[in-house]
Amino acid sequence: MRLRIAAAGLALLLAAPAWAGVEEGRAALRAGDAAAALREFGDAARGGDAEAEYLFATMLKDGVGLGTPDLPAARAWYERAAAAGHAAAQLDLGYMLFHGEGAAADREAGMFWYGKAAAQGLAAAQYNMAKVLWDGDGAKRDPARAVGLFHEAAEQGLAEAQFALGVALLASPKPDEAGAFAWFSRAAGQGMAAAYGKLAGLYTLGRGTAKDPVAAATWAVLAEGAGDPVAKQLRLKLENDLTPEQKAAAMAKARAFAPRLEK
Numbered sequence: 001m002r003l004r005i006a007a008a009g010l011a012l013l014l015a016a017p018a019w020a021g022v023e024e025g026r027a028a029l030r031a032g033d034a035a036a037a038l039r040e041f042g043d044a045a046r047g048g049d050a051e052a053e054y055l056f057a058t059m060l061k062d063g064v065g066l067g068t069p070d071l072p073a074a075r076a077w078y079e080r081a082a083a084a085g086h087a088a089a090q091l092d093l094g095y096m097l098f099h100g101e102g103a104a105a106d107r108e109a110g111m112f113w114y115g116k117a118a119a120q121g122l123a124a125a126q127y128n129m130a131k132v133l134w135d136g137d138g139a140k141r142d143p144a145r146a147v148g149l150f151h152e153a154a155e156q157g158l159a160e161a162q163f164a165l166g167v168a169l170l171a172s173p174k175p176d177e178a179g180a181f182a183w184f185s186r187a188a189g190q191g192m193a194a195a196y197g198k199l200a201g202l203y204t205l206g207r208g209t210a211k212d213p214v215a216a217a218t219w220a221v222l223a224e225g226a227g228d229p230v231a232k233q234l235r236l237k238l239e240n241d242l243t244p245e246q247k248a249a250a251m252a253k254a255r256a257f258a259p260r261l262e263k
Helices: 010-015 023-030 034-046 050-062 071-083 087-099 107-119 123-135 143-155 159-171 177-189 194-205 213-225 231-240 244-256
Strands: none
Touching: 023 034, 034 050, 050 071, 050 087, 071 087, 087 107, 087 123, 107 123, 123 143, 123 159, 143 159, 159 177, 159 194, 177 194, 194 213, 194 231, 213 231, 213 244
16 A cells, blocks of 8 residues: 555546636547647646646656656646645645655655645545654654544545554554444455455454454455465464355355445
């Protein structure tokens, strides 16, 4: 799981609402003409359209229509859009500043722009801020504030935040095992593989939920399939205590599992 999230990138640009001055660029992208899209977004960006500035910066960052990324230029255009209040641009600018993409890293400035985007309710920015505050990597640790931000992003359906919130609730001086179980369940339901093993362990021990060896084995199978290094040992241990019928039920549930995104 990535510890930080950048903005969505070009994959979602076509799905965004149409704004004046950028429709032609989106039409060009849909037609597969990245060079024309870059020209259209660039013209609109130079006219001061914040959405165009963001889209132009994203193309520059990813090198679409150029052949190679132009990170310094992308950062400059993100700065213009971010200053105009564009939340996704604030997130991407914060990411580039925090990680030193396009110029030297400036973690304090990165956190500033994460904060601006988070204040607008952008879940990825809330998660990014929370990770920094939880880990203390780039800012002073503030677990209480981190948990609050994780919760805001988790409520919006961000699986990474749901998993992180579950971990944080278990790490509390007064662990909230039921709360952690609930958030791990939501993250796992979206296909967050790291949550599979957590659920297997909680079902095994009866922490935060009733003991359920079949459910525990189901999640252990899924975790093993996702590459969890300890899941195989847990699965084998669980299967020693299961009846053939229970083993078959666990395998059937694992095969039938189909993640569904909340958003």
